[in-house]
Amino acid sequence: MMRYTGPKHRISRRLKFSILETNKEFAKGKQRRTAPGMHGTKRIVLKGYGQQLVEKQKVKYMYGLTEKQLKNIYKKAITMKGSSSLNLLHIIESRLDNLVYRMGLAPTRAAARQLVNHGHILLDGRKNDIPSTTVRLGQMISLKEASRSIPTVTEGLKLNATTLPFVSFDKNKFEGTFVRYPERNELNSEINESFIIEFYNR
Structure with a gap:
C-alpha cells in the first residue's frame, strides 16, 4: 500500500488530530474539525474496533508510514522484551x-x-x-x-x-x-499506542 501524499488537513480533520503535531491544519481557513463531508455538531463515539483503527491511522499518518511498514513494526515490537506498545513507538522513533x-x-x-x-x-x-x-x-x-x-x-x-x-x-x-530511547511522556499524548497492538492482535 502506498504512502499517503494528499492534503494533510483533510486527514487531520477526519481523525480530529493534528498529524503534523502543530495544529496548523486547523489554522484560519482550515479550522473545521469535523470530518470532510460532515456537517453539524453530531459526535460519533467510537468503541472497540473503530477506536483501534483511529489510533492506528493517527500513528500511520503522523509518521508517514505505509500499512505494510506499520504492521512489520508491530510484528517486531511483540517479539521484544517489555511493553509491546512502547516498543512499537521506540522502533518508529528510531x-x-x-x-x-x-x-x-x-x-x-x-x-x-x-x-x-x-x-x-x-x-x-x-x-x-x-x-x-x-x-x-x-x-x-x-x-x-x-x-x-x-x-x-x-x-x-x-x-x-x-x-x-x-x-x-x-x-x-x-x-x-x-542519545536514548524516548520516555513515553516525551511523545505525543494524544495517541494511544496500546490500541494499535490490540488492532493487530485481532
Missing part, C-alpha cells in the same frame, strides 16, 4: 527520517524523508538514502556540507529552536546523535 525531523533539520517528517531520499543525510559519515533505516543508539546523523543552505533545512532550524532530550544536535556542525 527511523532515520524521524530522527532527522527530531533534530530540527526539517520542518516536517515528510520534508525530512525527502532530505534522506535525495542523499543529503549522512549516518556515521556515510550517505544513507533509506528513510526507514533503524538508527542505533549513539550513531551520528549529519547533513552534507553542500546541503546546509537549502530552504528545507533553514526552515527546519528556524522552527525548531530546541530539540527533545533523547537526541543531541550541534547547529554549528549540523550533526547530532540518537
